[in-house]
Structures are given as C-alpha cells and as structure tokens.
Amino acid sequence: MNDTAPWVTYRPELQVMDCTIRDGGLMNDHQFDEKLVKAVYQTCVDAGIDAMEIGYKGSKKLFDPAQFGAFKFSDEEAIRNIVGDNDTNLKLAIMADAEKCDYKTDILPKEQSVLDIIRVATYVHQIPVAVEMIHDAHEKGYEVCCNIMAVSVVQEPDLDQALEVIAQTPASTVVVVDSFGALYREQIDYLVKKYAKAVEGTGKEIGIHAHNNQQLAFANTIEAIILGANRIDATMMGLGRGAGNCPMELLLGFLRNPKFHTRPVYELLQDYFVDLQKTMEWGPNVPYNISGLLNQHPRAAMGLRASDDKDQYVAFYDRCISDV
C-alpha cells in the first residue's frame, strides 16, 4: 500500500505492563499456584515485557490472609520467593488500592524492596487519599502510577478536577481505566485526549487499562496507543476480572518493537493457561457483554456466571435494566 503506513514502525518509548496475576487474582481470591506465578514472571522476562504487576498490597485488617492468596498482600518475602533479587530488566509493580492498603507501613522504602513501581488505584471520590499515597510512594523512592478506576461512570467536572490534582503530584503516569469494559473507540479518544491535555507539560505519560466485556479491550488499547499512550496494560490470555483484559499475545503481536517476543507467551498459554481455563472462567461472554453495554459493574455478571443460571441471559438482561 503506497500511503504512509505508520503501523509498520514502532515507538521505542512505549512500555508494556503485565497485570495477569494482579487482575486475574480477582477471579480466584489470588489463590494462584506459585509455579504459575513463576512461569508468568519468567515469560515476562523472556518476552521482553517492561513491567509486571504481581499483586495488590491489600490491608490485612480488611482481607483475611486465611482466605486470600499471597498476592492479595504481596509481602516482600512472597515477591522475592518468585523473583529472587529480580536480576533482570523487568520492572516489578504492585497495586495499592485507596482505602484498602496500609501503605504507610506495608510499602517499604524502595531500598528495602525488589519493587520498582507503585500503582495507586483510586475511585474519583478517593482522590485526596490517592494523592497522599502517591506522595508516600514517591518519597519512598518508587516510580508511581495513578489509575483512576471506573472512569465510564465519572461525571465530567469530577474527572476534570481529579486530573488537575493528579497533574500536580509526582506520579509519572496517569492511566485511563475502563473498569466496566463499557467504552467505545470514540470515547477512548475523548478520554485519552483529555488526560493528555490535563498533564501537558508535566512530562507524565498516559496509560491504558482496558476490560474486554464487549471484545474491545485490545482494540481500545490500540486506539490509545495510536493517540500516544505509552504505558500499556495487558494480561496473558486476557486473564483478569470478569471479561478479562487486553490479551498480551495479541498486543505483542501488534507492537513492532523487536524487543518483544510472542513465542514465550504462546508457550506459557499452552503449558499453563489451557489447564487454568478448566478450573477458572474469564473472558467475554453474553452476561459480560450486557454489563459492559449497560456500563455496569461486572459483579452481577460474575455472580450469574458462578450460579446455576449462568446462561439465563434474558432474565439477567431484564434484571440489569429493571428500575428496582
């Protein structure tokens, strides 16, 4: 084709973060086999992925360690058990949820930790907490990202204010997060441009974290990349809450940077994820399509899929659109 084809080249500054164990853990209370976590880690290294988000820093006051697996808490020891001293180019991240993380005590100073990145996740009403957490992590020596969750249900003035506040923090990345998998391409455009404008001149990068309710996670990720987003979230075979995320194997295939390799990812999927699918369900199906379309939290669809009525689509749809 004889026009300019920018899709043949690549942007060296674009970085990919694997969120498989962190987002996928929402589907099994983070009860992953240690062998699987190690395999995901090694695959990230082999595939040339830039960063791996290994879990949450959940508060042990809020979450019972007897119920949840190690990466609900991501204690330093648990992480080192997987990565040793992480003598690789892969950066390691954890997610710290606003109001669900004892960050002052549980996030160690960077020099005591193998972690590189703290990702502060916040609903828009929690921004003041998130700002404190961002400063705390930055002062401890980490690279910090801020994920404003569920943006598809945020009112415009609230979002504008939130972005204005975050723009002044030392977070180096602000992530567009489509928690409900509700957004279409034109809405992704709108948001990525808004975020970029809000952080203009600060040197901050824009990130994208998409969910796959309407089979748009990969496409919306591509869209954000085209518009300049340089911090890209994906997961192996799309494993993640509900309909899951942008599949890593598709993303790496799309990216043209020769540092990325898809073959190790195919190997991981073949050796671990085919079996995992037999015991866990994730990925788009009709109930997740419906919750995405209606811009609703996936919890009702997750509940349906865990019940005997999992394929009763019409009754589910009727409940989702009922006024009571």
Place this chain on the structure above:
Amino acid sequence: MNDTAPWVTYRPELQVMDCTIRDGGLMNDHQFDEKLVKAVYQTCVDAGIDAMEIGYKGSKKLFDPAQFGAFKFSDEEAIRNIVGDNDTNLKLAIMADAEKCDYKTDILPKEQSVLDIIRVATYVHQIPVAVEMIHDAHEKGYEVCCNIMAVSVVQEPDLDQALEVIAQTPASTVVVVDSFGALYREQIDYLVKKYAKAVEGTGKEIGIHAHNNQQLAFANTIEAIILGANRIDATMMGLGRGAGNCPMELLLGFLRNPKFHTRPVYELLQDYFVDLQKTMEWGPNVPYNISGLLNQHPRAAMGLRASDDKDQYVAFYDRCISDV
C-alpha cells in the same frame, strides 16, 4: 461529557445483515438443524435486522448434496421452507461464490424467488467472472453486492483495478472483507477510504465483513461505521468460519437506531447457541490469533483445532512461520 458526542445519535441509512447461517455453515458443512435456521430467521425479524444471508448458492457439480446441508445450495424450496413467502421487512440474501456457482441456472429471476439480494464473493483474480455474475443478478432483478475476499493479501495495483471495474457494475454495495482477521484499525481506515473513493459518485455503499481472529471484528466494524460504511455484516454470537465474525449482540448494542433490539438476540443465544457451542467450536483462540497475526488463511488453524494437538500452540506457530 461536554464535547460533541456523535456516538449518541445514529445514521438511519445504516443496514445490518446477519450472516450466521451462511458463514457459520463453513464450520459444519451447513448441517444446521432446520429449527435453528428458523430461529435465526425469526430473531432477525424480531431484532429489526435489515437482511439475512441464509446460505450459499453452491454448484451441485462441485459440492455433493449428500455431504452438505441445504444451505450450501439454498434451493428456492429450502429457503421457502424456512421463511414461507417472507412477509416481513427482512431482506433475504444468498452468497454466490465466483467459479463455485452455476449462477445462470441456479439463480432464478427475482419474480420467481423470495430472495432480495445476491452477494457475489470473489477473489481478486476472479473479478471478470464476478462482473458477469453481478450483471446476471442485476438483470434478473436483484439488489447486488460484491465482496472482494481476502483483501489483506491483495496487491495494491490489483485492488485498484478491481475497484475501478466494480465501480462500473450495477452492484449497489462493495464490501471490505477481512477474510483472515488480519487487519488493524488503521488498515481498515485505509481500505474503507480507498473503497469509498473508488465508488465516489456512483451511489454505491461500502460494506464491512470482519473476522475475529485477533478479537478485532467488532472494533473494525465500528471503525468502518465511523468512516461511513452503511452495510454491516454480523453473526449471532459471532458464529462463522474459524474465529468467527462481528457478534450481532455487540453490534446491535452499539447501534443507536431504536429499530434494533438486542433482547431477541440474547434469547436466541440462550435457547440455541449455548447448546450449539457444545458440538461446534468457533471464535478467537490462540491458533486463530496466530493465523490472523501472520495474515494467513485460517485453514491450518481450523485443522489444528480439529486435531488432538489443538492446544499445541508453539509447534503450530513454528510451522506457520517456517520457510518450508
């Protein structure tokens, strides 16, 4: 959000065609239960879909009626058995493949048929045959579409010439067909704009027929719609060859025209397609991801999925990229 939001409105001239039975038939030699075909037809009517492509007009010299189901051939009687006199607003279509259809005898004059639309499918090297078929169908009284298949492997000068020739035919629609599910959004842009320019001033519409190898069928369909494509193909639950097509339930949810209804589609999926999935496989998975990424025909991936090695992704990938 306070900017213009064109995605809230709709384009009345946009028409949707259901291709479930035609494209899905490629996965089971068209051996669909008559009850299922009737249910898809009734759902199309109830959902406000504009047209239904019920099958192929395959040559009985090339395809054995003992091996293939009724809608490999779509005899008038077989169609009427499903739709009666089709006393509805739903238009009925069949696909006539260049060099695989005895169109002169098997396509009846419009006044003897319940069909409304003939879709001529052609590879770029068959354009002269396709042009004759387009004229034949037009002279018999039908609305005619032309689907240029496998465009992702067509050389630019060939495509330009094909479009120039088709622009002069009485076909009312030219369809961008991503047979291999290989195209990304920017490539869809490029092609839709090219097709639109080629038929400028002829009154022809642009159509889109996407495959879901890389989970981009719905997204690429949205992209074509944004750029003005008004003839849109989709299938129920994405049923179609290999990775399948743009899912109807997602497309109708996205379209804002109040004439479309998703609930009848959810009902069909619940009552028929959940069971169908137990005996047929379709939809994106790793081997289809790979064939889409590599811009290859899905037949190797289909062969793999039908074998005992269906999850041997790495060996499959290695074969796909081997030089021999």
